[in-house]
Structures are given as C-alpha cells and as structure tokens.
Amino acid sequence: xxxxxxxxxxxxxxxxxRLQGQxxxxxxERGCEQARRLRPVVEGxxxxxxxxxxxxxxxxxxxxxxxxxxxxxxxLREIDVGAWTGESIADIVAREPEAxxxxxxxxxxxxxxxxxxxxxxxxxxxxxxxxAAGGRSLLVVCxxxxxxxxxxxxxxxSPSRIIPVGPASLTTxxxxxxxxxxxxxxNFTAGLPELAAPD
Numbered sequence: 001x002x003x004x005x006x007x008x009x010x011x012x013x014x015x016x017x018r019l020q021g022q023x024x025x026x027x028x029e030r031g032c033e034q035a036r037r038l039r040p041v042v043e044g045x046x047x048x049x050x051x052x053x054x055x056x057x058x059x060x061x062x063x064x065x066x067x068x069x070x071x072x073x074x075x076l077r078e079i080d081v082g083a084w085t086g087e088s089i090a091d092i093v094a095r096e097p098e099a100x101x102x103x104x105x106x107x108x109x110x111x112x113x114x115x116x117x118x119x120x121x122x123x124x125x126x127x128x129x130x131x132a133a134g135g136r137s138l139l140v141v142c143x144x145x146x147x148x149x150x151x152x153x154x155x156x157x158s159p160s161r162i163i164p165v166g167p168a169s170l171t172t173x174x175x176x177x178x179x180x181x182x183x184x185x186x187n188f189t190a191g192l193p194e195l196a197a198p199d
Contacts (some may be wrong), residue, residue, distance in 0.1 A: 001177045002137040003127065004047055004148045005153075006158070008061040009034040009168040012052070014198045017089045021081030021113070024055050031057070034168030035064035037190035041170060042066070044091050048135035051126070053142045061168065062141035075126035077141035081111030104159035106152075116159065120149040131175065142156060144199060147171055154181035163187070166194035 008032030029034070038058045050067035052058050053076035062070050073117045084092055092100050101110030105114035123146045131138055140150075144165035151157045154173055154199075165171065165187060172184040187193055 001131055001135060002045070003123070003131070003173040003175060004041065004042065004045055004137055004139045005150060006038065006139065006141045007066065007144050007167055007169050007170040007171075008053075008055075008057040008062065008141065008168075009064070011057045011167075013052060013086070014044075014167060017198045019033050019081050019084050019092070019199060020057075021056075021085045021091060022077050023057065023085050025057055027057050027060050031061070032064060034189070034191075035061045037044075038168050038170065039065050041188075042139060042189055045137060045172075046141035047137045049130065049133070050139040050141065051076065051130050052140070053060045055143075057137070058141050058143060063140065065139070067139055067141065071130070074144045075122045076140065076146055079116070079119040079145045080114035081110055083111040084113065087194055102148055106158065108175060116149075119145065120153055123149045124153040144197065151183070153184055161197065164197040164199050166197040169194070169197075 006084045010028050012028050013024045013025045015028050052062040052072055054072040054074050055077055056127050108198045109115045147165045148159045148162045151154055171186045174182045174184050
C-alpha cells in the first residue's frame with residue numbers, strides 16, 4: 001500500500017509563525033491556493049480512500065484536494081502544544097531556546113502539552129487501522145507533526161532529523177505486506193519547495 005501524506009495548506013497562524021497545536025485555525029487564502037495546486041497531483045495518484053484530521057485546516061485542505069468520501073478523526077490532530085498554543089515561535093525561541101529545541105526533537109513537552117510518545121502512538125494507530133482495510137493507496141491529510149510522527153513510526157526517523165514539513169506538501173511511503181516501509185517522496189509541492197516551513 002502507498003500512503004499519501006499531505007500537510008494542510010498554510011493556515012492564518014502559519015503565516016504569522018504562531019504555534020497552533022490543536023487550535024482550530026482556518027486556512028489562509030494562500031493555503032487554499034496551495035491545496036488547489038496540489039489537487040492534480042493527488043488525483044493523478046488516485047487514492048482509494050481518504051482520511052483527515054478533523055481540524056478545519058486539514059479537513060478543508062482534503063476537500064480542496066477533491067477527497068471524497070472523506071473520513072475525519074481526532075486521532076490525526078496536531079500535537080497538543082499546551083501553554084505554547086498561539087504563541088509566536090520567535091518568542092518561544094527567545095524565551096526558552098532549549099525547551100523549543102527539545103520539543104522539535106520530540107523530547108520535551110510544554111506545560112499542559114502532549115508528549116511525543118503519546119502523540120506518535122495515536123497518529124500511528126489511526127493510520128494503521130485505516131491501512132488494515134486494504135487497497136492500493138490511502139490519502140491522509142493531516143499536520144506537519146503527524147507526518148514527522150509517522151516517519152518515525154514507519155521508518156525509525158527521529159523527529160530531530162526531519163525538517164518541518166511544508167504546507168500543502170506531499171510525502172509518500174510504500175508499505176509492504178511484511179511490514180517494511182520505504183520513503184518514496186518527501187515534502188513535494190506543486191510549486192517551489194518550502195524548506196523553512198513553520199511548525
């Protein structure tokens with residue numbers, strides 16, 4: 001099976017470089033356009049089914065990609081960043097540089113935030129349950145952290161070794177019946193890649 005992992009398009013808080021976590025923030029106009037540009041690529045890969053985070057920035061991206069029917073799940077929500085929700089990344093880095101670096105590496109959780117291990121387990125559980133239904137390909141529209149968590153789960157790639165996933169980008173994994181996975185594509189966009197994407 002091929003997993004088609006798409007990060008939602010740019011949100012209003014991505015544009016302002018504010019951490020969202022599980023805050024339900026809408027796509028920006030640019031984010032809507034990013035999703036529309038990616039649609040022919042996703043349609044060309046012809047996913048059998050589509051699964052999305054229930055947060056509107058992901059669900060709206062999935063709809064703009066033409067994903068129908070679409071199953072929504074809270075298990076694909078972004079990691080809960082607790083007390084950092086809504087804060088600017090620059091402010092967090094200036095105030096708590098080591099804590100922020102630890103969070104990006106998956107070894108620190110902000111106050112009232114979700115641990116990386118719990119987050120990774122819920123995201124993997126959701127995808128594995130859907131993949132178990134079979135088929136050739138599964139579209140998963142989610143968040144940058146979810147994609148990094150799935151890369152660690154399937155490929156043993158530590159989050160500290162993965163750059164932030166670009167908005168409206170496509171990452172594909174090929175799963176074999178024996179449980180092995182291979183990375184086919186990472187951070188592909190319908191335009192220029194965004195290599196300094198916001199978390």
